[in-house]
Amino acid sequence: MVAGVILERRCFCGALALAGLTAALPAWSAPAPVVADMAGRTIRLLAAPKRIVLLEARDIVAMSLLHPDPASLVVGWAAADRIDSGLLQQQFEHKGHIAVVGKQTPDTLSFEGLVSLSPDLVVANLYMAPQGGKDLLVERLEAAGVPVIFSDLSSNASGSQTPAKGVVGDFRDQMRMWGEVLDARDRAAAYIAFFDTHLQRVASCVAGAAPVTTYLEVQSTVDDCCWAAGTRVWGELLELAGGRTLPDVTAPWYQKLQLEYLVATPPDVYIASGGGWSAGGRPSIGPGFTAAQGMEGLKRLIERTGFSQMPSVRNGRVHGIWSGLIAVPPLNILFVELVSKWLHPERCQDIDPAATLAEINEHFLRVPIPGPLWASLRE
Numbered sequence: 001m002v003a004g005v006i007l008e009r010r011c012f013c014g015a016l017a018l019a020g021l022t023a024a025l026p027a028w029s030a031p032a033p034v035v036a037d038m039a040g041r042t043i044r045l046l047a048a049p050k051r052i053v054l055l056e057a058r059d060i061v062a063m064s065l066l067h068p069d070p071a072s073l074v075v076g077w078a079a080a081d082r083i084d085s086g087l088l089q090q091q092f093e094h095k096g097h098i099a100v101v102g103k104q105t106p107d108t109l110s111f112e113g114l115v116s117l118s119p120d121l122v123v124a125n126l127y128m129a130p131q132g133g134k135d136l137l138v139e140r141l142e143a144a145g146v147p148v149i150f151s152d153l154s155s156n157a158s159g160s161q162t163p164a165k166g167v168v169g170d171f172r173d174q175m176r177m178w179g180e181v182l183d184a185r186d187r188a189a190a191y192i193a194f195f196d197t198h199l200q201r202v203a204s205c206v207a208g209a210a211p212v213t214t215y216l217e218v219q220s221t222v223d224d225c226c227w228a229a230g231t232r233v234w235g236e237l238l239e240l241a242g243g244r245t246l247p248d249v250t251a252p253w254y255q256k257l258q259l260e261y262l263v264a265t266p267p268d269v270y271i272a273s274g275g276g277w278s279a280g281g282r283p284s285i286g287p288g289f290t291a292a293q294g295m296e297g298l299k300r301l302i303e304r305t306g307f308s309q310m311p312s313v314r315n316g317r318v319h320g321i322w323s324g325l326i327a328v329p330p331l332n333i334l335f336v337e338l339v340s341k342w343l344h345p346e347r348c349q350d351i352d353p354a355a356t357l358a359e360i361n362e363h364f365l366r367v368p369i370p371g372p373l374w375a376s377l378r379e
Contacts, residue, residue, distance in 0.1 A: 035180045037149035038125075038173060039132055045147055048183055049121035051075045053101060053114055055128040058083045059151050060092050061328045062174065065191055065364045066184040071098060073182075075117045078102030078109060078128060084275030084323045087288030091367050106130060111140050121181070125152040151177065152329075154233060167236040168199065171329040191364060195333050198356055199240070202340045205348040206242030212343040213267045214243040215312070218254045220272035220320070222281030222300050226257040237332055241339035242348075243269070259306045269343055270312040272301050272320040274375075286322035287370050294320055294375030302377075317342070322373040331360075338374050 033045045050073055054060060057077035063070035071092045076099040083089055092098070099117060102108040106128050114122060114137075122141055129135040129150070138148045151174060165173065172192050179188025216229040216238055229235055230251040238245060246265055249255050274283035274297055283297020298320050302313050312318060319342050325335040337353040354371065361368035 033180055033183065035149050035177060037177055038153055039150040041133060043147050043149050045121060047120065049073065049181060051118055051120045053077065053117060053119040053122045055102065055109065055122065055124045056082065056151065058328055059123055061324065062178055062330050063182065065330055066178055066182050066187050068366045074098055075119060076101040079104045081277055082327065084277055085287045086276045109137060111137060114141065115144055115146065119146055122146055122148045123151050124148055125150055126154065167233050167332065171332060174329055191330065198333050199336060202241065202336050202348065202351060205351060206340055206344055209242050209344050209347055211242060211244040212269055213246060214238060214269045214271060214343065215246060215262065215267035216271045217273060220274060220282055220301055222304060225259055225304055226262050228255050228257050230254050234326055237326060237335055238339060241336045241343060243339060243343050263306045263309050266310045267312050269317045270310065271339065272298060273323050274320050275323040283320050285320045285375050286324060286373060291372045291375060294372065295377060298375055298377055316378040318377045320375040325373060334373065
């Protein structure tokens with residue numbers, strides 16, 4: 001598989017060289033991209049986009065796997081905090097300023113502010129355009145001649161549609177979509193193949209194993225407890241790694257549990273989430289932080305009332321992840337590999353998430369994502 005990836009990288013470099021030779025050709029010589037977006041719409045762009053506005057800033061991470069300098073194409077973004085890493089934000093903005101067009105909610109977006117950047121493409125999702133293609137902002141942009149595509153249909157709205165293909169199928173479609181947008185279809189196919197190969201290795205090591213009951217916490221703070229991951233996305237990825245959520249967790253995205261329930265129905269493993277946004281005492285886990293900082297954050301979490309009574313804490317089966325491993329679909333493979341080792345250490349001892357991250361950095365990213373992206377109380 002590694003050899004295949006290296007070959008793809010050479011092809012990509014060759015394509016860049018060819019692009020340099022043909023730069024003088026008229027713009028009309030290249031066909032306008034036709035994009036199948038995540039909302040099931042087919043959008044024909046006027047030309048290859050060079051002025052993109054991201055209504056979900058963390059989409060730039062997916063772009064970076066397919067384009068050597070995605071920030072050169074992005075003129076504006078919203079919800080930059082959801083990248084959850086100040087270091088990554090700085091890396092993406094290294095050559096210039098990306099205009100902030102909004103915060104984390106749709107009411108912070110302005111049609112006038114968006115069109116003032118003269119975008120040739122706006123990339124939305126259901127967080128920021130809750131009505132999809134019928135959202136007023138989307139309709140106004142398209143009426144003004146600005147094409148809009150959707151990169152994700154996930155949202156916290158209880159009535160939002162269930163992804164038909166599941167989390168892995170949606171990842172594949174999203175990568176294909178970005179391959180069309182960035183004229184990097186072969187590179188997108190190479191990353192999908194890389195992801196699938198690693199996913200199959202996990203499937204083989206957990207096959208036949210009893211699922212391990214896990215408390216996967218979507219918002220881990222010392223100020224609050226206890227927000228469990230729901231059945232969609234987080235729960236799906238947990239199942240792929242050989243785990244399962246607590247018995248009474250039925251909500252799609254997240255569910256508030258009473259501490260008494262958590263103590264009375266103890267999970268075998270506790271996995272917290274952390275990142276660069278540290279309000280509420282979240283553990284500092286992710287790009288730019290050290291392993292020691294992550295472990296210190298985990299120690300503060302298990303000092304919360306009642307946690308010392310849980311077998312997972314007494315047995316040292318306490319771990320933490322950077323939120324980007326779930327929020328950024330192409331990085332989901334790292335979450336699945338990590339959790340498979342934590343839940344099934346004997347079966348999955350040959351799975352090496354650190355090596356997988358190194359492969360991603362070497363073969364797909366010009367600017368690597370530095371680790372550690374996870375932490376454990378027992379190393």
